[in-house]
Amino acid sequence: MAPSNQKPSIPKGTRDFDAEQVMKRNFLRNTIIGVYEQFGFEPLETPAMEWLATLTGKYGAEGDQLLFRILKNGDYLRKVDKELLAKGKHQELTPYIAEKGLRYDLTVPFARYVAMNHHALPMPYRRYQVQPVWRGDRPQKGRYQEFWQCDADVVGSDSLLHELELVQIYDRVFKALGIKARVRINNRKLLNGVASLVKAHEFFGPICTAIDKMDKIGMEGVEEEFRKIGLTDEQVGELKEVLTLEGPGMLKLNELAERFAEGFIDPAGINEVRDVLGNVLQIGVEHVEVDFDLTLARGLSYYTGTIFEVVATEHDFGSLSGGGRYDNLTGVFGLEGVSGVGISFGLERLFDILEMQGWPIDFSRLGTRAIVMPFEVEGVQRALEVLKVLRDAGVKAELYTELDQKMGKKMKYADKKGIPFAVLIGSKELESGQVGLKDLASGEQQLLDLDALLERVERDQNPDPA
Amino acid sequence: MAPSNQKPSIPKGTRDFDAEQVMKRNFLRNTIIGVYEQFGFEPLETPAMEWLATLTGKYGAEGDQLLFRILKNGDYLRKVDKELLAKGKHQELTPYIAEKGLRYDLTVPFARYVAMNHHALPMPYRRYQVQPVWRGDRPQKGRYQEFWQCDADVVGSDSLLHELELVQIYDRVFKALGIKARVRINNRKLLNGVASLVKAHEFFGPICTAIDKMDKIGMEGVEEEFRKIGLTDEQVGELKEVLTLEGPGMLKLNELAERFAEGFIDPAGINEVRDVLGNVLQIGVEHVEVDFDLTLARGLSYYTGTIFEVVATEHDFGSLSGGGRYDNLTGVFGLEGVSGVGISFGLERLFDILEMQGWPIDFSRLGTRAIVMPFEVEGVQRALEVLKVLRDAGVKAELYTELDQKMGKKMKYADKKGIPFAVLIGSKELESGQVGLKDLASGEQQLLDLDALLERVERDQNPDPA
Numbered sequence: 001m002a003p004s005n006q007k008p009s010i011p012k013g014t015r016d017f018d019a020e021q022v023m024k025r026n027f028l029r030n031t032i033i034g035v036y037e038q039f040g041f042e043p044l045e046t047p048a049m050e051w052l053a054t055l056t057g058k059y060g061a062e063g064d065q066l067l068f069r070i071l072k073n074g075d076y077l078r079k080v081d082k083e084l085l086a087k088g089k090h091q092e093l094t095p096y097i098a099e100k101g102l103r104y105d106l107t108v109p110f111a112r113y114v115a116m117n118h119h120a121l122p123m124p125y126r127r128y129q130v131q132p133v134w135r136g137d138r139p140q141k142g143r144y145q146e147f148w149q150c151d152a153d154v155v156g157s158d159s160l161l162h163e164l165e166l167v168q169i170y171d172r173v174f175k176a177l178g179i180k181a182r183v184r185i186n187n188r189k190l191l192n193g194v195a196s197l198v199k200a201h202e203f204f205g206p207i208c209t210a211i212d213k214m215d216k217i218g219m220e221g222v223e224e225e226f227r228k229i230g231l232t233d234e235q236v237g238e239l240k241e242v243l244t245l246e247g248p249g250m251l252k253l254n255e256l257a258e259r260f261a262e263g264f265i266d267p268a269g270i271n272e273v274r275d276v277l278g279n280v281l282q283i284g285v286e287h288v289e290v291d292f293d294l295t296l297a298r299g300l301s302y303y304t305g306t307i308f309e310v311v312a313t314e315h316d317f318g319s320l321s322g323g324g325r326y327d328n329l330t331g332v333f334g335l336e337g338v339s340g341v342g343i344s345f346g347l348e349r350l351f352d353i354l355e356m357q358g359w360p361i362d363f364s365r366l367g368t369r370a371i372v373m374p375f376e377v378e379g380v381q382r383a384l385e386v387l388k389v390l391r392d393a394g395v396k397a398e399l400y401t402e403l404d405q406k407m408g409k410k411m412k413y414a415d416k417k418g419i420p421f422a423v424l425i426g427s428k429e430l431e432s433g434q435v436g437l438k439d440l441a442s443g444e445q446q447l448l449d450l451d452a453l454l455e456r457v458e459r460d461q462n463p464d465p466a
Numbered sequence: 467m468a469p470s471n472q473k474p475s476i477p478k479g480t481r482d483f484d485a486e487q488v489m490k491r492n493f494l495r496n497t498i499i500g501v502y503e504q505f506g507f508e509p510l511e512t513p514a515m516e517w518l519a520t521l522t523g524k525y526g527a528e529g530d531q532l533l534f535r536i537l538k539n540g541d542y543l544r545k546v547d548k549e550l551l552a553k554g555k556h557q558e559l560t561p562y563i564a565e566k567g568l569r570y571d572l573t574v575p576f577a578r579y580v581a582m583n584h585h586a587l588p589m590p591y592r593r594y595q596v597q598p599v600w601r602g603d604r605p606q607k608g609r610y611q612e613f614w615q616c617d618a619d620v621v622g623s624d625s626l627l628h629e630l631e632l633v634q635i636y637d638r639v640f641k642a643l644g645i646k647a648r649v650r651i652n653n654r655k656l657l658n659g660v661a662s663l664v665k666a667h668e669f670f671g672p673i674c675t676a677i678d679k680m681d682k683i684g685m686e687g688v689e690e691e692f693r694k695i696g697l698t699d700e701q702v703g704e705l706k707e708v709l710t711l712e713g714p715g716m717l718k719l720n721e722l723a724e725r726f727a728e729g730f731i732d733p734a735g736i737n738e739v740r741d742v743l744g745n746v747l748q749i750g751v752e753h754v755e756v757d758f759d760l761t762l763a764r765g766l767s768y769y770t771g772t773i774f775e776v777v778a779t780e781h782d783f784g785s786l787s788g789g790g791r792y793d794n795l796t797g798v799f800g801l802e803g804v805s806g807v808g809i810s811f812g813l814e815r816l817f818d819i820l821e822m823q824g825w826p827i828d829f830s831r832l833g834t835r836a837i838v839m840p841f842e843v844e845g846v847q848r849a850l851e852v853l854k855v856l857r858d859a860g861v862k863a864e865l866y867t868e869l870d871q872k873m874g875k876k877m878k879y880a881d882k883k884g885i886p887f888a889v890l891i892g893s894k895e896l897e898s899g900q901v902g903l904k905d906l907a908s909g910e911q912q913l914l915d916l917d918a919l920l921e922r923v924e925r926d927q928n929p930d931p932a
Binding site: 007008009010011014015016017018019021022023025026037038039040042043044045046047048049050051054065066068069070071073074075076077078080082085086088089090093094097098099100102112113115116117122123124126127132134136145146157159161162164165172282283333334367368371380381384385388391394396397398399401402403413416417 | 517532
């Protein structure tokens, strides 16, 4: 490499993750994956790069703008018409110079995969996928250009038992993470019915968009939005009435069912929520709260049935997970009539919550447990023997190679890495055939033979729960 | 999503990985990571996107061409000079329309990270990094545009004990994978000395490049290359003599040492290889062969000391891992004088070898163990109870939701997913309070109560080794 003096940095919205962050992120990933696998979901990994034809048009106009496009390799201008180039219109040029883009979410690659492989897949097909995605959002606190999603979807079945199982998955994940959470459930068909109820079915989309803002702008703000859409005071009033129904979910559903019946409105959405909620009540959940919430709309347009959202009950962190049922996700790729339902966790918010409230496991025991320090070159052979014994027993142990370093600096190194034990090998230890064990926390030091060393270090690694 | 009839596909050189592939790839990743951690290496993850300023100029002209560049978001032509645009020269346009690129390897991002964070890092800093990289190579058998590397490096120490430990890491990794392998060791300084020995020091680079082709073109081909460089017959003859020295590594080193001494040539390279090889012989390795091999050159120009390469001894698969010592990897990012040494495994070749010779573990036991099948809606509640018991006991179990499906199709589904047990819940089972357990392999079926079911499924999952 040519010498230079580049001041190194990384693009805004991207991050390096150090050892502690990786350990914690792995804990989150593995916890979620563990629960997904308990429910029969199988892993899938798709490539970071997809054809732009696969990605564009799937995330709305805003999404298309946020896609990262990859410049063709080689002379990408060779076949570009000179006139087109001279016009300088980026929208016109892009299709000629870029044909691949970075994965924007895990749902579209999943749909693409199912459409490509459905003949070979077991149906219903349950897959989970835990991978990074990339979006050209303006970087800001808590919003990144590279972030991880942890998705589970099942396709090829319209059984509402999958909705129940997804709620059970939420229950086990949040229990394992120690996060108190509420699962909000609603149904797009029910929202559709509500629009019909106030005779504003043609405004179904905008009504959903308005309701979706409830968390941010409150009922009053939503009413304002309704009026902007062009709804009458009467319609706004009736919408407000149903959206602010109080009481247990099943009772709210009964109330709505009566109104729907009076208006001869399709009760499918009500029946579906009843079914899911009834199953949840019957089988029970251990940890999460579960609520029917008519004000849950979810922005994504491909949902057609149940919709889910999870929020923390003790912190104001926004949505920790969302999901729902879609009837035609693969239709755009030529495979019609495949119903599915899925959920997605974002890694970053779970991380932030646990940083705030504390992690359910002690990560300090996962790192290197012992550092072996020969004082002189004569001690190296012995140090390597000690290391072999420790490593063969499954103890993470490292060699301190800087023999000439001062003791203070050696200990500072061990401290920085959070290593609890230093194994010292000086001339005294070499003579006695023992090793010196220094407990870095207490400063205590003792001479031990190898068996006793191993026992001490292992005991610390797996402390007796009693 | 708008309906359409896109025929879905993925870019050439990229791959989807199904459940079995992900499990196998995870086994590889986790085996390598497990060994790295045993030696005190800490994880690091860096972003997929780096500034092009970080990446370009680091991989030679060919590498620069293979970098994937990311188009700026928004109107990337807005600030481009119209004249420049009209010229249609892609090399001139690129810096204006792309400023980020995809990670091409893990070494440069690591060097960038160390340069950015060296004040906060424990030194020597050992890190491992297991992430995908992207290269715009022409896709062909065994060569992909997205593939995974598994790197370990230690920087901030010039102790040759790190070389020894990396050999020990090779030993443990290949033992765990059950792959017979040979670690070839050489040293750039020694090759330097050889060039001096034949008084062709000014041709050091081309000589290395020629030697690097030994595996492909043999000694005769390399001689031809030497002549093309412009070496005399005498020089070529002397090079051939030292390159074809036979016998144990230590003896070859002695022979070279004598020749170097006669020619007043710096013996640093010889001493380093002797040191590493001597340590390896003294501490011993259990599984891999270790060889001093003067014909190992490694293409990468940043190596300055020891170089490593691993090949399978029973298969002709090319290099399974490479590595070496570099004295100034971070210099290009403004941090001088940081010596380091590292190795890198490619996931894909290890995968291919194990596909051929067999994997050391049985993956069939890692998937879903039981599928619970209620025959009618009346059995669902009971099915959910059974599932809870199984899952609480750590058994991966799924619900078959398609109640109306024919038995044959249900069994075919279980078979396709490789699930060994079906738990049947019909009216008979509901009445008796028991469940039907069908062993999918033998076809055997029996009525069991829940305890017995759990015991049977768990016994199959963790078979007694006796």
